[in-house]
Amino acid sequence: MGLSIKEVSKKFGIPSETLRYYERVGIIPPVNRTSGGIRDYSDEDIAWVENAKCMRAAGLPIEALIEYLKLFREGDSTFQARLDLLSEQREILLERQNQLNETISRLNYKISKYESAVKTGKLIWD
Amino acid sequence: MGLSIKEVSKKFGIPSETLRYYERVGIIPPVNRTSGGIRDYSDEDIAWVENAKCMRAAGLPIEALIEYLKLFREGDSTFQARLDLLSEQREILLERQNQLNETISRLNYKISKYESAVKTGKLIWD
DNA sequence: ATACAACTTTGAGTTAACTCAAAGTCAAGA
């Protein structure tokens, strides 16, 4: 007996609707069901959910996760394809990281200016 | 004589439609026009566009940028409000940065596993 | 002067990723 959808929802802070959606579109594999057809998440199912949560939180597109699961379920012949997919997504995240750093620097600069401004009543630059 | 919308579009890689949209919703101020009503971007206009590009690239919501410009145009009495707005957005970006780092680490781990897997033909873990 | 590309506005359409609604099924407590 694993976890109910409600429990998984609570555990990860993901709405049940979204968990069903993830399963429906295929970013997590079909979850085991009870005799009545109710979802009963195994540890493995839960690991997939956790992975999906992490990847989605970083902004990986649903499409990429669908493709990954598809390859995963095709078996050992897809190692290279999975490697390529993950590498490609990592590249995108690294670029995003650079952009984020740049923007944070810019915000830091502006914030320092405004910190002076609220003290002196005068905004220097910008 | 400043730059035309086409030139600004090219300079920043932002479609003209998007530049007009940015102006329409108010994340950049109204751009100067020629006698014929055609946009003629001044250096200051261009600085706003560059700022918008940077902020949007990092994922700041349009709403926040609209609010910032609104405060900016209200004058010196809004220094504190602008500081608060920027600080809040910085917080969000810092969290996003943490999430990104976590996901990149996870991808690095998986990628290293797949790099072995393509060599040995066997995937250890995951 | 005329053709033609680039510009204008208003308003509708698109995309990704959910999110909700409707209508029905199932399980546990009074």
Next chain:
DNA sequence: TCTTGACTTTGAGTTAACTCAAAGTTGTAT
């Protein structure tokens, strides 16, 4: 047993941020 609340599916609705279309105007090259 009956009700209540969680579950199911299918399919439609929502949101943010563009993106495109239609219909008309302007500026430049011949």
